[in-house]
Amino acid sequence: MTGHSPGSRQPGHIPVGGEDRWLLVAVAGLLSFVAMLDMNIVNVALADIADGLHVSAATAQWAVLGYQLPVVALLLPVGRWLDGVGMRSALLVAAAGFALCSALAAAAPWAAWLIAARLAQGAFGAVLFVLMPVLALRSVRPQLRGRAMSVPATLGPLGAVTGPAVGGLLLDHLGWRAVFLVKIPFCLLALIVAWRAMPRGGGLRLPDRRLGADAVLVGSGVAALLLALTLAPGSPGWLVLALAAVPPLGWWLRGSSGRPVVGVLRAARLFRAHTAVLALAAGFAAMHYVVALHLQRDDGVSATTTGLTVLAFPLGMGLAGPLGGRLADRCGARLVAVVGAALTAAGLLLLVPLGGEWSPVGVAWRLALAGLGMGLNGGPTQALVMGAAPPDRTATVGSSVQLARSLGFTLGPALATAAWGLAAGADGVTAGLTLAAIAACLAVALLALPGRGPAFEQEMSTGDAPAAHRS
Numbered sequence: 001m002t003g004h005s006p007g008s009r010q011p012g013h014i015p016v017g018g019e020d021r022w023l024l025v026a027v028a029g030l031l032s033f034v035a036m037l038d039m040n041i042v043n044v045a046l047a048d049i050a051d052g053l054h055v056s057a058a059t060a061q062w063a064v065l066g067y068q069l070p071v072v073a074l075l076l077p078v079g080r081w082l083d084g085v086g087m088r089s090a091l092l093v094a095a096a097g098f099a100l101c102s103a104l105a106a107a108a109p110w111a112a113w114l115i116a117a118r119l120a121q122g123a124f125g126a127v128l129f130v131l132m133p134v135l136a137l138r139s140v141r142p143q144l145r146g147r148a149m150s151v152p153a154t155l156g157p158l159g160a161v162t163g164p165a166v167g168g169l170l171l172d173h174l175g176w177r178a179v180f181l182v183k184i185p186f187c188l189l190a191l192i193v194a195w196r197a198m199p200r201g202g203g204l205r206l207p208d209r210r211l212g213a214d215a216v217l218v219g220s221g222v223a224a225l226l227l228a229l230t231l232a233p234g235s236p237g238w239l240v241l242a243l244a245a246v247p248p249l250g251w252w253l254r255g256s257s258g259r260p261v262v263g264v265l266r267a268a269r270l271f272r273a274h275t276a277v278l279a280l281a282a283g284f285a286a287m288h289y290v291v292a293l294h295l296q297r298d299d300g301v302s303a304t305t306t307g308l309t310v311l312a313f314p315l316g317m318g319l320a321g322p323l324g325g326r327l328a329d330r331c332g333a334r335l336v337a338v339v340g341a342a343l344t345a346a347g348l349l350l351l352v353p354l355g356g357e358w359s360p361v362g363v364a365w366r367l368a369l370a371g372l373g374m375g376l377n378g379g380p381t382q383a384l385v386m387g388a389a390p391p392d393r394t395a396t397v398g399s400s401v402q403l404a405r406s407l408g409f410t411l412g413p414a415l416a417t418a419a420w421g422l423a424a425g426a427d428g429v430t431a432g433l434t435l436a437a438i439a440a441c442l443a444v445a446l447l448a449l450p451g452r453g454p455a456f457e458q459e460m461s462t463g464d465a466p467a468a469h470r471s
Contacts, residue, residue, distance in 0.1 A: 020140040023197050025148045027190050028135040031095060032156035034186045035128045038067060038121070039409075040163030041179055048176040055111045063105075066115045070122030071129060072406055073219025076261060077211045078126045079399025083392060087131065087138070088198040092191060094127035099187035106180035130399045132156070137386045137394060145387055146328025146336070150379025154321030157378065160409070161288070161314040214252060221249035222407075264393045265400060273385050274404040276446035280341055281408025283439035284374060286416035287348055288313070290432040291363060305360055312364040316371025317378075324376035328383055337380040338448045343373025345440035352433045370440075381447070412436065 042064050050060035101121035108114035132152045140148040170178040228242035252258040295306045328336045347370025389397035419435045420428035
């Protein structure tokens with residue numbers, strides 16, 4: 001039993017052949033962890049990079065922006081491209097390119113070299129971000145989709161959260177170049193497994209000129225929006241820059257590339273689920289920013305204690321992630337996604353009344369509760385969205401949900417900073433946490449409200465799985 005009809009075959013499809021390929025699901029999780037790790041691990045090394053390459057702090061910042069901007073700009077164009085190429089070839093090229101760029105960044109003798117390597121790495125990272133949920137989706141039967149999707153959905157955010165801690169350890173003992181080298185062994189392991197375990201499918205084709213134009217339009221629009229949100233807390237006048245995002249994004253949406261993406265999301269009724277993903281990511285990111293900054297700056301807690309306190313969240317998430325996938329396959333993806341989002345909202349709401357009376361233990365158990373919720377939510381929500389995608393458009397939908405999550409991670413700290421700045425002292429902390437909790441509650445409402453269409457019928461196909469598949 002494969003769980004796929006012949007009509008669902010497309011380039012890059014993973015034929016199950018009577019057994020589920022969990023090794024490939026593990027590859028998806030491993031590369032999700034590495035790609036998200038790279039989003040945050042370099043931040044802690046910026047000062048050392050500036051000193052080592054004799055450049056300003058603003059120039060060193062491009063070691064981070066050079067990776068993040070291509071990822072965000074290329075997600076949607078890459079998603080459309082991947083729907084027409086062989087997944088094995090795309091994964092091998094992307095993982096190898098990612099590893100090579102990591103080595104080039106570590107060997108950088110000057111800043112221009114480093115920035116160029118990071119820009120190229122961001123392009124390969126965009127391919128990995130889109131491929132990982134698609135690989136997990138196609139490697140197992142539909143009845144086990146929740147469990148499979150929980151692997152990259154849990155390990156990806158764990159990479160983002162643990163990035164600063166891992167980066168700090170490497171920086172203290174091995175120097176800033178090790179921050180780039182640490183990802184290479186993981187990429188090589190994924191390459192070996194994918195080479196041996198993934199069946200040969202279609203080949204690659206060079207992206208056409210339209211993909212470059214799409215990247216420019218989407219990238220310039222998203223970059224203007226992110227810069228406006230990032231700079232606005234210091235000077236609200238920067239919000240005007242967000243208006244610059246309207247023309248390029250509008251042109252893309254009305255063009256021959258944007259219309260099919262919007263059409264797929266509208267046909268599958270996925271806009272609400274995407275908004276829930278964005279809202280929950282924004283709430284998590286806002287909370288993480290406020291808690292870490294307040295503990296260390298306002299409460300005078302050491303960096304080590306702060307790090308250990310904040311790690312309560314990924315610990316809870318890591319424990320609940322596999323359970324969330326298993327429950328989704330038994331009880332339905334939407335139900336488990338709603339419960340997970342509600343637990344996260346509860347944890348964030350419990351932080352709000354603390355005001356200035358914080359203790360590491362009191363904060364840690366609330367973060368653990370929120371982390372348990374995120375772990376329960378991640379896989380089921382991903383299964384809900386990806387399971388609703390048309391068989392020949394899974395990469396397109398995967399890219400759109402990854403973009404929603406990435407925007408949420410960026411939007412959260414910006415909004416929290418703005419809320420903090422409008423208040424003062426402990427009131428600022430309360431305002432930032434209140435905003436985080438409201439975002440999480442919005443995600444609960446969006447997922448819980450009754451709906452029609454494939455995105456909200458997915459729990460029927462997973463919840464009614466035969467007992468033979470519920471082992």
